[in-house]
Amino acid sequence: MADEDRSPEEEFQELIRQLFGGSGGEIDPEQLERLAGMQIDPAMMRAVMQQLQGAFAAGGTDGGISWDAAKRQALHIANQDGLGVTDGERTDLDQAFALATLWLGEATAISELATPPRALTRGGWVEETLPVWQELAEPVATSIADALTATLSEQAPEEMQDLVKGAGRLMRTVGGSLFASQLGQVLGRLSTEVVSGGDVGIPVMPAGEAAILPQNFADFGRDLEIPEDQLALYIATRELAHARLFRHARWLRLHVMSQVNDFARGIHVDTDALEELASRFDPSEPEELRRALESGALIPARSDAQNAALARLENLLATIEGWVDVVTGAATSRLPSADRIAEAVRRRRAVGGPAEQALNSLVGLELRPRRMREAAAMWRAVTDAVGIAARDALWDYPDLMPTSDDIDDPAALVARLEARARGEEPVRDEFDDALDRLLAGEGDGGIDSPGQDDQGSDDPKPV
Known part of the structure; x- marks a missing residue:
């Protein structure tokens, strides 16, 4: 069939075939001009096709998400200043970590790290933590890819459905790669804000490893008017305490990530918002899409199940x-300045920096512990009542860890711990009675799944 005899739909089909490599990657300009019959702007279509080809090439041939694109974007931003860690910075931090290790020996029964703490560049932080961010972001990336595929199928005419099915793999790659690239930009900016490995609360560093980013540490302390050696000692102590805890309680990392995944499973993309954005999207002006992704405009309000998961x-x-x-x-x-530094750290964690806020919008997840002051009060009460060793023993097993009810009522937790220290049997509850019935062979005993309370919470059972 001659080119001039083709319908607009056939022209579009031919362009899609070219996209899959039929023309060696070149798009025929005359075909683009004839798309006027479909009321499609040829210039816009050319830009779209070029972007699709680039995304397809980046994503490979299996329709998967190119997380390499995220890594490249993040490292490009993280390494822009070209600065590494100087010998002086490394020496100062080594000394701070050494003294912090001695001080922690008096403050906790949890043992030292097996791996020496270190000074880390921004690019090094990206390399170390990207696998965790990928795990957090994958549900959203998959949802965007699925939404693009569904939208393509819904919008295409009936005679093009077979072709659309073949293009579904491509659209998944496009959506996933687009999101991965945006995630890389956010992580790159986040690498310029975080001060230490445990700065964002969740365990993004490999288990048992501690690190401080000297570049960002200097920025954090610049306006505090606190001696730099005191600030370094405090941050080093906090980072070591965080890393020690996750190394000691090896189950804790999985527990945190499973809670994150409980939340992430409920994330989906607002297809109406995506379609509305696509209807006016200009590929030559990608800033609007970037803003939509970062603002969270494509992620609808949280469901009740997600709110419950987020609370846990x-x-x-x-x-x-x-x-x-x-x-x-x-x-x-x-x-001397410990209290001032502690308050500055708490405020910083409560508010978060611009990149952290962008990350929250991008994946729909807030990582700020709203009840940290109440939880700290609970731990102080426990320490005062039963001492350091008994307090830290609560991290030995998941079932011993305090629950949200214990944060609300530390006195009840303290009473249980004091009774146990005296060798008294704990007060029996419904769980104990149900367990007895189960062991006696009386049905399932009415016991809920481990880690579930009557409201469906995943909090471990209290001591």
Whole structure:
């Protein structure tokens, strides 16, 4: 069939075929001109096709998401200043970590790290933490890819459905690669804000590893009017306490990530918002799409199940950071400026920086422990009542870890711990009675799944 005899739909089909490599990657300008019959701007279509080809090439041939694109974007931003860690910075931080290790020996029964802490560049932080961010972001990336595929199928005429099915793999790649690229930009900016490995609350560093970013540490302390050596000691102590906890309680990392995944499973993309954006999207002006992704405009309001999952995660993070706060405070009590530094750190964690806020919008997840002060008060009460060793033993097993109810009522937790210290049997509850019935062979005993309370919470059972 001659080109001039083709319908607009056939022209579009031919362009899609070219996109899959039929023309060696070149698009025929005359074909683009004839798309006027479909009321499609040829210039816009040319830009779209070029972007699709680039995304397809980046994503490979299996329709997967190119996380390499995220890494490249993040490293490009992280390494822009070209600065590494100087010998002087490394020496100063080594000394701070050494003294912090000694002080922590008096403040916690949890043992030292097996791996020496280190000074890390911004690019090094990206390399170390990207696997965790990828795990957090994958549900959103997949949702965007699925939404693009569904929108393409819904919008295409009936006679093009077979072709659309073949293009579905491509559209998944386009959506995933687009999101991965945006995630890379946000992580690159975040690498210019974080001060240490445990700065964002969740365990993004490899288990048992501690690090401080000297470039960002200098920025953090610039306006505090606090001696730099005191600031370094406090941050080093806090970072070591955080890393020690996750190394000691090896189950804790999985527990945190499973709570995150409980939340992430409910994330989906607002297809109406995506279609509305696509209807007016100009490929030559990608800023609008970037703003939509970062603002969270494509992620609808959280469901009740997501709100419940988020509440459980916030309580868990607050329990962790409350312990870190109390241990760090005890270990750094010799520092004249310790209280001022602690308050600055708490404010910073409560508010978050611009990149952290963008990350929250991008993946729909807030990582700020709203109840850290209450959790810290609980840990102080426990320490005062039963001592450091008994307090830290609560991290030995998941079932021993305090719950959100214990944050609300530390006195009840203290009473249980004091009774156990005296050798008294704990007060029986419904769980104990149900367990007895189960062991006696009386049905399932009415026991819920481990880690579930009557409201469906994943909080471990209290001591």
